[in-house]
Amino acid sequence: MITSAPAGGLQPTEQTLWGYCMTTVFLSSTPFDLAAHRKEIGDTLSAAGLHPALTFPDTPVSERLRLVRTSKVCIVIFGMMLGNVDPDTGKSLVQLEYEEAQLYSVPTLVFLMDEDEHWILPKHADTGPAGLRLADLKAQISLQHEIRFFESRADLTSKIANELSRLLGVNIPLPDSVLNAPSAYAGMQQSLSSAPPVAPAVTAPATVAASAPVTPAPVAAPAPAPVAAPAPAAPPAAVVTPVAATPPVPPVPPAVPAQPVAEPVSASVSAPTPAPAVADSKPVAEPEKPAARGKVQRYDLTGPRYMFFREKVQPALTIPVHDVLLKEVLEYLLVSNTMPAASAMAKGANLELEDAIEIVRQIELILMDTIRSQKNAPKKS
DSSP states (O other): OBOOOOTTOOOHHHHHOHHHHHTEEEEESOTTTTHHHHHHHHHHHHHTTOEEEEOOTTSOHHHHHHHHHTOSEEEEEEOSOOOOBOTTTOOBHHHHHHHHHHHTTOOEEEEEEOTTTOOOOGGGSOOHHHHHHHHHHHHHHHHHSOEEEESSHHHHHHHHHHHHHHHHOOOOOOOHHHHTSOOHHHHHHHHHHTSGGGTGGGGHHHHHHHSOTTOHHHHTOTTHHHHTTTOSSOHHHHSHHHHHHSSOSTTHHHHTTTHHHHHHHHHHSOOSSSOTTTTTTHHHHHHHHHHHHTSOOOOOOOHHHHHHHHHHHGGGOOSOOOHHHHHHHHHHHTTTOHHHHHHHHHHHTTOOHHHHHHHHHHHHHHHHHHHHHHHHSOOOO
């Protein structure tokens, strides 16, 4: 594995074996928070006959940029830390390496950590000014370059191996630690598919009410109490009628003529149906209330605002997207509902969930940058 070459330039063996340099893959990332990622990627590439070039905090900037220029491919990985900053330029070392690759037309792959799915330690996430600078850098690169998201170390290694196999035409076998890693996308699909079953759970109150005539709480219902006084003598004849008015289907017709007598009995025996007259509408209205509370929030975009955001996010749309679908995705993202936006994109554009997530993430970065720019823009007097 190559770490960093001497500052004096290429060694004679490297100059003679030019193919050796042509198969070098430069890995640009922050070293400490992504140490395990870098090691797994380096081991995987080395096993495939490639030479990963890794730098460390004490590697001079000039040597970093030289390694970038002499590499076949540059891989840029962003976690949640900005990393060390070059005192001369004020830019992070990762940004300098990325810009050097663009300046010398080195094929570049950019990977961003999925902030919703990837587990990290709190100390590995920058906040404050460093966090804002990192967010701005990600948004800037997303406008200039195609980016890919990774949600675990194994996911990153697998995606890098696939992309390098395509670019270099070599077979890169994956280690067992990657092949046996659980699929996080399967977990996301399961979480999305588990959302609809919330609706049947709303019927639980109706079922409990029908099978709990002895429950003491319903007996205290205030509605049947005032009506219970007029007809105390009629309970025996109508005992079956109130219970049959709601759950069983056959006794429903008789319940209509016996309605005045049914109310006192429901107060003394059971109160699953405290107000028979309203019972026809309540069972239908009750399930709708929880559904409304559980509805995924969306920001209601007006026509002009939608047209404004649509123009901004065009660079992220690698496929044709209908206005109705794009508006729905934007409305989800403007209230930070990323997964519903990805699900809508996957269904509406007939995409795999993984591809939809990458498009949605790029749109989200552009929205963040646009909103931040609007807030910081000077107000017109």
